Amino acid sequence: MSRTLHPLTITDLSGFARSLRGALAARQAPLGHVEMLNLLSRAAGFKNYQHFRATSVIATERERRVEAPKADAELIERVVRHFDRQGVLMRWPAKNSLQPLCLWALWSRMEAGRAYSDAEMKALLNRWASFGDHALLRRALVSLGYAVRTTDGRIYRRIEQKPPVELSPLLRTLNANKPA
Structure with missing residues (x-):
């Protein structure tokens, strides 16, 4: 099964690490895959992983439109x-x-x-x-x-x-x- 890549750009790595450390410290049990995706997304400033994906798709579509070659x-x-x-x-x-x-x-x-x-x-x-x-x-x-x-x-x-x-x-x- 192919995967869709969703690039993640973090402007403030220190704030990202602090937020992620705090969220992981508050957890008692090991994290599942989706929970980890949600934590990473929240640390990057998104509501959850779905919000991150939706934003990523919109940004990719904008880039595609902007990069359309112009006729000579x-x-x-x-x-x-x-x-x-x-x-x-x-x-x-x-x-x-x-x-x-x-x-x-x-x-x-x-x-x-x-x-x-x-x-x-x-x-x-x-x-x-x-x-x-x-x-x-x-x-x-x-x-x-x-x-x-x-x-x-x-x-x-x-x-x-x-x-x-x-x-x-x-x-x-x-x-x-x-x-x-």
């Missing part, structure tokens, strides 16, 4: 320049730093769990990129781990994974640029 607006702006108003990739970026996000945009258009034949991949990539090098895109999708192909190269599948935070703003920008 400059990167998105530079990548958008490589797409036309219909969201078609007009040219392959020379800068390696822009290429993965372009591929993520193509990856997002592939259906999850669907197997694509070589001919279907070629047709899709030619539709999504107007510069006419579907083989470059296909190789890049596979080599960077966005898609997988069978050893004979006949079937392609999108690899499900968490996209970067820049993908959603990029797709919103590309969709906003589309003419009605």
Whole structure:
């Protein structure tokens, strides 16, 4: 059974030790596990162990929200320049730093769990990129781990994974640029 870790930060170690010593001295019988957790929690300034856990969970959630990565607006702006108003990739970026996000945009258009034949991949990539090098895109999708192909190269599948935070703003920008 896995355990949830609840970090305990003690700002005043001396006060913690004094409180814990006093509580332990008042006890006659040995402490059970839950009683010990409650004593430690009270010595740290909480009502009981449940209060400590609840506070710990709230603090962890706050930290998660605060640590959420921000999208790189400059990167998105530079990548958008490589797409036309219909969201078609007009040219392959020379800068390696822009290429993965372009591929993520193509990856997002592939259906999850669907197997694509070589001919279907070629047709899709030619539709999504107007510069006419579907083989470059296909190789890049596979080599960077966005898609997988069978050893004979006949079937392609999108690899499900968490996209970067820049993908959603990029797709919103590309969709906003589309003419009605």
